[in-house]
Amino acid sequence: MSPAGGSSTRARLIAESMRLFGRQGYAGTTVSEIEAAAGLSGGSGSLYRHFPSKEALLSAGIREQITQGTELLNRIEAAGAAADAPLRASLTAIAVAGLRRLEQEQDFNRILVKDLSLFPELLDIARTEEIARIHAAIAGWLRAHAASGSESKDWAAIATVIIGSISHFWLLRDIFGTHPADVDEERYITALVDMVVAGLAGNEGETDVSPPEPEPNNIARTKE
Amino acid sequence: MSPAGGSSTRARLIAESMRLFGRQGYAGTTVSEIEAAAGLSGGSGSLYRHFPSKEALLSAGIREQITQGTELLNRIEAAGAAADAPLRASLTAIAVAGLRRLEQEQDFNRILVKDLSLFPELLDIARTEEIARIHAAIAGWLRAHAASGSESKDWAAIATVIIGSISHFWLLRDIFGTHPADVDEERYITALVDMVVAGLAGNEGETDVSPPEPEPNNIARTKE
DNA sequence: ACTCCTTGCAAGTAACTACTTACTTGTAGC
DNA sequence: GCTACAAGTAAGTAGTTACTTGCAAGGAGT
Numbered sequence: 001m002s003p004a005g006g007s008s009t010r011a012r013l014i015a016e017s018m019r020l021f022g023r024q025g026y027a028g029t030t031v032s033e034i035e036a037a038a039g040l041s042g043g044s045g046s047l048y049r050h051f052p053s054k055e056a057l058l059s060a061g062i063r064e065q066i067t068q069g070t071e072l073l074n075r076i077e078a079a080g081a082a083a084d085a086p087l088r089a090s091l092t093a094i095a096v097a098g099l100r101r102l103e104q105e106q107d108f109n110r111i112l113v114k115d116l117s118l119f120p121e122l123l124d125i126a127r128t129e130e131i132a133r134i135h136a137a138i139a140g141w142l143r144a145h146a147a148s149g150s151e152s153k154d155w156a157a158i159a160t161v162i163i164g165s166i167s168h169f170w171l172l173r174d175i176f177g178t179h180p181a182d183v184d185e186e187r188y189i190t191a192l193v194d195m196v197v198a199g200l201a202g203n204e205g206e207t208d209v210s211p212p213e214p215e216p217n218n219i220a221r222t223k224e
Numbered sequence: 225m226s227p228a229g230g231s232s233t234r235a236r237l238i239a240e241s242m243r244l245f246g247r248q249g250y251a252g253t254t255v256s257e258i259e260a261a262a263g264l265s266g267g268s269g270s271l272y273r274h275f276p277s278k279e280a281l282l283s284a285g286i287r288e289q290i291t292q293g294t295e296l297l298n299r300i301e302a303a304g305a306a307a308d309a310p311l312r313a314s315l316t317a318i319a320v321a322g323l324r325r326l327e328q329e330q331d332f333n334r335i336l337v338k339d340l341s342l343f344p345e346l347l348d349i350a351r352t353e354e355i356a357r358i359h360a361a362i363a364g365w366l367r368a369h370a371a372s373g374s375e376s377k378d379w380a381a382i383a384t385v386i387i388g389s390i391s392h393f394w395l396l397r398d399i400f401g402t403h404p405a406d407v408d409e410e411r412y413i414t415a416l417v418d419m420v421v422a423g424l425a426g427n428e429g430e431t432d433v434s435p436p437e438p439e440p441n442n443i444a445r446t447k448e
Numbered sequence: 449a450c451t452c453c454t455t456g457c458a459a460g461t462a463a464c465t466a467c468t469t470a471c472t473t474g475t476a477g478c
Numbered sequence: 479g480c481t482a483c484a485a486g487t488a489a490g491t492a493g494t495t496a497c498t499t500g501c502a503a504g505g506a507g508t
Contacts (some may be wrong), residue, residue: 009455025338027252031496035241044457045497054496114338115249117399127404131396135405160407164392165385171395172388174353175341180351181359183384191381195423232486255466268487269467278466 010050012038014082018061022107026058026115055119058111062122065108066129072101073130077137087146094138095166095189102170113171135159146200160201165192234274236262242285246331250282250339261398279343281369286346289332289352296325297354301361312368312421319363319390319413326394334398370424382423389416 007015016037020029031054036042051057076097085093092211102109116123139159171186173179231239240261244253255278260266277280300321307316326333340347363383393412397403403412 024286024342025251026340027247027249030494033492041457044459045499046456048497049455113399114396118252123400127400131404133400154411154415156405157411158419159408160403160412161389161394161416161419164396165389168388168392168395169384171337171392175337176347176351179384180355181380181384183381187378187381188384191378191423192385195382195385195419198422198425199419201422254464256464265487268489269469270486272467273485 002083009038009040012063013040013047013050013057014064017057018065018107018111019183020113021058021061022110022117026054026111026118058115058119059122062111062116062119063125065105066125069108069130070133073133073137076101087200088193090145091193091196094141095162095192098163098166099170099185099189102167102212106174108172110174135163138163142200158196162192162196233262233264235263236247237274237281238285238288240297241281242331242335243296245282245285245339246334250278250342277358282339282343284344286335286380287330287349289329293354294330294357295330297357297361300325312417314369315417315420316413317382318365319386319416320418322387322390323394323409323413326391330398337395343363359387362387366424377424386416386420 013034017029017034020033020037023029031045031047032042034057035044037045038047040046047054047057051060112123112126116126135156139155142158143155169179169185227397235259238430241253243260244257244261255269256266258281259268260277262271264270271278271281336347336350340350341364359380363379366383367379393403393409
């Protein structure tokens, strides 16, 4: 049986399992539920015609999501490198784009946070293929676009602060429905961008930045 | 039998269940495991002498952790209000204290992120008793200690950025073991504090960028 | 027709799930 | 010793879990 709605059964199983894993967690989602959500008869082992195990289904979904994510990341990198807008507007656009991306990939992010600790090889893929690349892209963007005459800074650390801040705003909103401190997206991004702009302009000689490692070796590190 | 090692069975059940829930998730932890971890005979229903259900055990653990957390919060508030150190040192101390607190309550935070979405009444307690209070405390501290002559700002939003940034740094380190971007705690806190200090001092970093730029349509912040 | 292969379902499997019941134990007060 | 009671255990309960097996329906190619 092939002409079922236009999407293959395998693709439907992956998509629905990611949705259910994201909502209920891996352990809290049964194979029967996944089958039923994908249009199969729940309780029959039809899932095992397409995947050898529940874990293999999770693995396939994670890997597929990551390959899609890197394609999206490549496009973002290209767009960011070509951007010529003023700093504040560019940072705001990046922050908004990051939030939209977090929302778009909410199931993947939920699974990453909730359950991926139990699957170390998937964790490793997510780290090297997705998260580390995003950090490197933002850090590189900062170095290229914000170093107008000022001294060099710890771009990787600044990128980590920015990404972490936006990611946690999404996470709290995802968990609680609304942000527990009742700060909406507009105020949040404005406050973040204000701080980043001020920090990048920063030639305030008030107290010197502690330089433990001026330019650590986390960009362009060796791959195995 | 009461004097068993110094801790009551009920307390041991709560502590071990929080540890296991944090590591494996609520659905991924069995009553049998909890009993065995608490020194009881796993598989016997001994847990039900102390709690009517697995969910009641989770609820008791969450509530107990929150009451302990608020006591700790009160002490932090008092210490912060009395502090008279320079801004940068105070902010650094707050950031470090926040990270230590996140690590100390790692099981609670893991459960909050992983499983509490399925228990809305516990989510609500955590939001109002813990998270909202922390945000209010930091926002109040900023308003009191950082408004030296400068104009008023959106303190709640700035506090949210700071807290979210630190929380996400802890979360990523907790999930991956080490931070996926290889930024250590020292560099991270330095970068964050630099940005906050510059943003708070910012009667220059903000005003010289905002007026002429064609900003996107998301700049209209409200202050509370 | 034939074989080969895929995809589905019904009906299982053994193991595990949260939870219960009946009973034993240790300890305390009188 | 006797009672009272909290706390532990063994051995269940009925239901659920991931996963398997037998079989049928349908193509595709020959």
